[in-house]
Amino acid sequence: MSIVKTSSLSKIYNPDTVPVHALKDVSVSFEKGEFTTIVGPSGSGKTTLLNMLGGLDKPTSGTVEVDGNNITGMKDSALIDFRLQNIGFVFQHYNLIPVFTALENVSFIMLLRNRSKAEMDERAKALLEAVGLGDRFDARPKQLSGGQQQRVAVARALASGPKFILADEPTANLDSASAMNLLDIMEKMNREQNITFIFSTHDQRVIDRARRVVTMVDGAIHSDERVGEAVNG
Amino acid sequence: MTGQGLQLLKLMYLKLAWRNLWRNPKRSLITISAIVFAVFAAILMQSLNRGSHEIMVDNMVRFHTGYVQLQDYRYDEEASLDNAFLLDEALLREIREAHPRIGTLIPRIETFMLAGNDHATRGALVLGIEPEQEHAFNGLKDLLIEGRFFEQGEQMAVISEGLARRLQLRTGDTILLLGQGRFGMSANALYEISGIVQHPLRDLNNQMVYLPLAEAQFLLSAEEHVTALLIEMDADRHKDAVAAALNSRLSEADLIAYTWPEMIPELLQLLEFDLAGAYFLGAVLYLVIGFGFFGTILTMTLERMREFGMLLSVGMKRGRLALVVFWETLMLSIIGVLSGIGVSWLLLLYLHYNPIQLTGDVAEAIIEMGWEAVLPVSFAADQFYMQGVIVFGIAMVVFLFPLIKIFRLNILDASRT
Numbered sequence: 223m224s225i226v227k228t229s230s231l232s233k234i235y236n237p238d239t240v241p242v243h244a245l246k247d248v249s250v251s252f253e254k255g256e257f258t259t260i261v262g263p264s265g266s267g268k269t270t271l272l273n274m275l276g277g278l279d280k281p282t283s284g285t286v287e288v289d290g291n292n293i294t295g296m297k298d299s300a301l302i303d304f305r306l307q308n309i310g311f312v313f314q315h316y317n318l319i320p321v322f323t324a325l326e327n328v329s330f331i332m333l334l335r336n337r338s339k340a341e342m343d344e345r346a347k348a349l350l351e352a353v354g355l356g357d358r359f360d361a362r363p364k365q366l367s368g369g370q371q372q373r374v375a376v377a378r379a380l381a382s383g384p385k386f387i388l389a390d391e392p393t394a395n396l397d398s399a400s401a402m403n404l405l406d407i408m409e410k411m412n413r414e415q416n417i418t419f420i421f422s423t424h425d426q427r428v429i430d431r432a433r434r435v436v437t438m439v440d441g442a443i444h445s446d447e448r449v450g451e452a453v454n455g
Numbered sequence: 456m457t458g459q460g461l462q463l464l465k466l467m468y469l470k471l472a473w474r475n476l477w478r479n480p481k482r483s484l485i486t487i488s489a490i491v492f493a494v495f496a497a498i499l500m501q502s503l504n505r506g507s508h509e510i511m512v513d514n515m516v517r518f519h520t521g522y523v524q525l526q527d528y529r530y531d532e533e534a535s536l537d538n539a540f541l542l543d544e545a546l547l548r549e550i551r552e553a554h555p556r557i558g559t560l561i562p563r564i565e566t567f568m569l570a571g572n573d574h575a576t577r578g579a580l581v582l583g584i585e586p587e588q589e590h591a592f593n594g595l596k597d598l599l600i601e602g603r604f605f606e607q608g609e610q611m612a613v614i615s616e617g618l619a620r621r622l623q624l625r626t627g628d629t630i631l632l633l634g635q636g637r638f639g640m641s642a643n644a645l646y647e648i649s650g651i652v653q654h655p656l657r658d659l660n661n662q663m664v665y666l667p668l669a670e671a672q673f674l675l676s677a678e679e680h681v682t683a684l685l686i687e688m689d690a691d692r693h694k695d696a697v698a699a700a701l702n703s704r705l706s707e708a709d710l711i712a713y714t715w716p717e718m719i720p721e722l723l724q725l726l727e728f729d730l731a732g733a734y735f736l737g738a739v740l741y742l743v744i745g746f747g748f749f750g751t752i753l754t755m756t757l758e759r760m761r762e763f764g765m766l767l768s769v770g771m772k773r774g775r776l777a778l779v780v781f782w783e784t785l786m787l788s789i790i791g792v793l794s795g796i797g798v799s800w801l802l803l804l805y806l807h808y809n810p811i812q813l814t815g816d817v818a819e820a821i822i823e824m825g826w827e828a829v830l831p832v833s834f835a836a837d838q839f840y841m842q843g844v845i846v847f848g849i850a851m852v853v854f855l856f857p858l859i860k861i862f863r864l865n866i867l868d869a870s871r872t
Contacts, residue, residue, distance in 0.1 A: 277769055278866050299772060306770025313870070317765035321474035326467075333464050334770050342463075382770065 224287075225385055225418055226275055227251030231284035233270055233441075244270040245281070246441040252386065252420055257412045259421040259429050262438035264403050268422040269390060271438065275311050275420065277301045289385055306334055310379030312389035316371040318363040324350055324374045325359040331381040349377035353407050369400025376408060386418035393419045393425045468775070475755070486751040487791045493744040494795025494842045495802075497737040502803055502836045504733045506831035508726045512691075514655050514716070516720060517593035520715045521561065521685025522694045525550070525701060528680060528711040536566050536637040539680035540710060549708075550684070554700035558687035561588045564671050565682045568634030570614070570664055572622045572862070579618060579662045581632060583671020592687055595652065595665075602626035602650030607667050612646035616653045617661035624648055632664065636676035644674050651784030686712070688689075745849045749856065754786055756857040763861060764869025773861050780857040788850040791845045800839070803832045 233245040245267050252258055252275075260268040273279040274286050277293045285294045288308055294302060305311075315406060318327050328346040336379045337345070353373035355366075357372075363371050372392060393401035409431055411417045421428055429435060437445040476483050516522055530538040542562055551557055563584055570579035573842055586604050590596045596604050605611040612630055622632060636642035646666065654660035672678050694714040701712035716723045766776055810829035813821060818828035823856050 273867060276768070302767060302772050304772055305768065311765075311768050313765065313768075315761075317761065319471070319762065319766075321471065321478060326470075330467060330471075331769060333467055334775075335463075336464075339463055363460070 223253075223290075224251035225254045226286070226288045226420075228271075228274065229285045229287070231271070231274060231286065232282050233267075233274065233279070234279055234282045237282070243441050245274070248438060248441075248443055250282070250443060250446065252418065254385075254418055255412070255416045257409065257419050257432055258434040258436060259423050259432040259436060260436045261423060261429055262444070264424075266438040267441040268438050270441075272388050272390055272420070272422045275373060276311060277305055306331070306382055308385045310384035310387035312372070312375050312379050312392045314391040316363070316368070316375045316395075316396045318371055318374055318378070320363050322357055323362055324327075324358045324366065324377075327363075327374055328377045328381050331378055337384050346377070346381065348384060349380055350374070352411070353377045354403070367400065369396050369403060372396060372400070372404055376404070380411070380417065385405065386420060389419060389421045389423075391423055391425070392421065393423065393428055398427075399423065401427055458781055468779050469782060472779050472786060475759075475783050476786055477777070479755075482751055482754070483787065486748055486787055487794065489744050489747045490788065490791025490846060491795040491798060493740050494792055494846065495799045496740055497842055497845075498796070498838055499802065500733045500736060500797035501730070502799070502832045502834070503629055503830055504730055505833035505835055505838065508729070509833050509835075510831055511722070511726070515690075515719060516715050518595075518654070518656055518659060520713075520718045521592075521682045521683075522688055522691060523686040523698045523701070523712050524718060525683065525684040525686065525705070525710055525712050528709050531711070531713070534565075536635075536677055536680075536682065537674055539564060539637060539677050541679055542681045542684060543679060548710070550556065550686075550701065553704040554693075554697045555687045556693040556697050558689065559588055559591060561585070561592050561685040561687065562661075562668060562681040563683045563685065564668065564675060564677060564680065566634060566675060568632045570618060570622065571631040571633065572624055572628070572729075575622060576631075576633070577618060577621050578662060579614075579632070579664045580659070580662045581634070581666060581671065583666050583668040583675075585668050586665075587806050592685065598652040598654060599650050602648070605649045605667055607663075607669065609649070609667060610646060610670055611649040611667075613650045613665040614648055615651055615660045616662035617657075618663060619648075619651045621661070626650060630664065632674070633673075636674065637680065638676070640676035642674050642676065645860075661781075715725075717861045730746045741845060741849060746851065748787070748849060749853045751787070752853050753856060755783065756780065756860055760860075760864070760869045763864055767864065768870075773864070776798075777858050777861045780861065781854055784850045784854045784857075788846045792846045794844065796839050803834060807834070808828070808833045 229249050230308065231245050231248040232243070232283070235242040235244055248267075248271060257327065260271060262268045270279065274281055277286070277296070281294055285292050287293070288304070293301060293304060319330065319436055322330060325346050328349055329342050332345060347356070349360060353376055354375070355370060358366060358370065363374070366374065393404060396404065403430060404430040408419055412419055421432070423429065432449065434446070434448045436443060477676055527540040528539045547560060550560060565580065565582050568579055568581045569576045571577070580677055585607060586596070587607070591606075600616060602613075604613055614624065614630060619625065622630070628648050630648055632642070632644050632646065634642045651666075652663070654663055666674070672680060686697060686701070688694065698712040698714045705712070764775060767773065810831065813828040813830065821828045
């Protein structure tokens with residue numbers, strides 16, 4: 223069963239003035255345990271598709287279903303709750319809360335989900351250790367390198383126990399070593415914990431690691447290649 | 456959500472708000488300083504104004520009206536001895552039982568007479584009093600500048616300095632009183648002057664003649680009658696409740712209780728008019744500070760739009776996000792107000808013990824009225840907490856901006872900022 227799928231998804235920006243067809247009738251589904259990249263040139267619609275999958279944007283037509291729930295008709299407040307419980311996000315610019323420590327950034331998401339303090343502390347520490355930051359619990363984002371911040375962002379994305387993680391250009395601001403380190407961590411989580419990752423990227427290093435590559439051109443899916451099997455698909 | 460979870464979340468919001476406040480410490484400190492200055496200036500202005508008002512009111516209340524005064528209901532229309540009322544033990548008991556805040560009862564009988572020496576007369580306000588009670592209420596004996604105060608039962612008079620000067624009378628001289636008693640009875644008598652008082656109220660200083668109450672009642676053919684009974688209480692704020700209680704209890708006795716603002720509304724209006732200037736300046740000050748406050752919150756909001764977008768993306772509800780920004784606004788206000796109140800209170804305390812001395816004509820005029828030539832300060836509680844209320848009001852108006860921004864925030868637009 224697909225964990226997230228779109229049906230005839232279209233998005234037109236500025237429909238009344240200068241219409242821009244960002245997505246054209248996109249139907250695609252992602253299975254549990256996949257390690258997928260959505261690639262394509264700038265303006266091809268990959269970020270728009272990622273935003274639709276995450277419920278951050280509304281389609282002009284078509285639907286997005288997450289684990290059998292149609293999220294396109296959900297109200298803002300319900301959608302925020304739904305995202306909290308089902309979807310993890312990793313952003314290009316890390317987007318950590320600058321006044322919180324690494325541990326607090328990760329805990330905060332669990333707190334929004336009403337986890338107990340003991341569970342929250344234990345899980346937040348375990349996640350930070352899993353991304354190799356076991357010794358930086360109390361560091362604030364500005365005390366961390368870009369790669370370390372992005373690893374905190376990955377730990378944060380995993381904190382609420384989401385069904386899948388959307389990562390928008392996660393390595394774009396990282397040097398080569400940090401990018402490889404981050405990809406190693408995410409790939410390991412995918413293999414060992416069956417966590418589903420969907421990336422949008424230009425980065426060949428990410429594409430090389432992916433086991434499925436969806437290529438978009440002009441708002442439509444141009445190709446959908448599987449280069450390996452989903453972990454426990 | 457469980458109780459513990461909610462508690463933790465609230466703490467986390469407070470922690471987040473507090474730390475956000477110090478992201479740019481200079482900006483927050485400048486805003487807090489502006490609030491401190493506004494609160495400080497507003498309190499100081501009001502305190503100096505009110506300080507002099509309180510002295511005026513205090514003198515008027517103590518020497519003229521009392522906080523609450525009981526009269527025959529006809530006396531206000533026609534201030535005549537014919538409208539004096541019988542003050543017996545039964546009535547006194549009734550009055551004392553009317554309200555727990557009622558303190559000492561100060562009876563007075565008051566009329567206008569001609570006061571004269573052997574070659575001139577002047578209009579005089581003759582007041583029959585019980586000297587000990589009167590002194591306990593207004594420190595009348597402290598105003599003596601010559602001689603002594605009469606004892607109850609003595610046939611002597613104390614007159615004010617202005618009247619003594621005009622009639623060229625001194626202690627030991629005799630003063631003639633000519634007038635009319637109750638129901639047209641003739642009232643003429645000679646009294647030895649036992650003392651002279653310097654009255655703080657200029658009008659009264661020019662015309663007062665004090666007599667022992669029983670002697671005045673005898674002179675005016677009004678035995679056991681008084682024209683007014685002043686009610687003492689421990690604080691001005693109880694006056695309305697005491698007056699209401701008396702009016703309800705004594706409604707069938709042809710008596711009516713007035714509070715001092717009801718008896719001298721013109722004084723109240725004068726004071727309010729005087730305070731209007733301070734209020735206006737305070738309003739201008741707060742308007743300027745309000746814009747500064749708004750500037751800070753505006754910047755704090757706009758520079759975090761991307762962060763707000765991220766928080767909404769990962770599952771923080773708009774209401775909760777608004778709550779964090781609300782805490783930030785509130786914390787800025789609270790720090791500013793408390794510091795402002797603290798600084799003002801310390802300065803007022805200093806000025807209370809080391810008052811500003813007035814000089815020149817103003818000082819002379821004030822000394823002539825019987826007051827110290829200093830700028831008095833007021834510690835009235837409302838002038839402190841009102842600043843908190845005003846700044847809180849400003850904070851709420853300022854908070855509308857981030858509130859609207861958060862509830863209208865488009866996550867994708869925010870992520871592009």
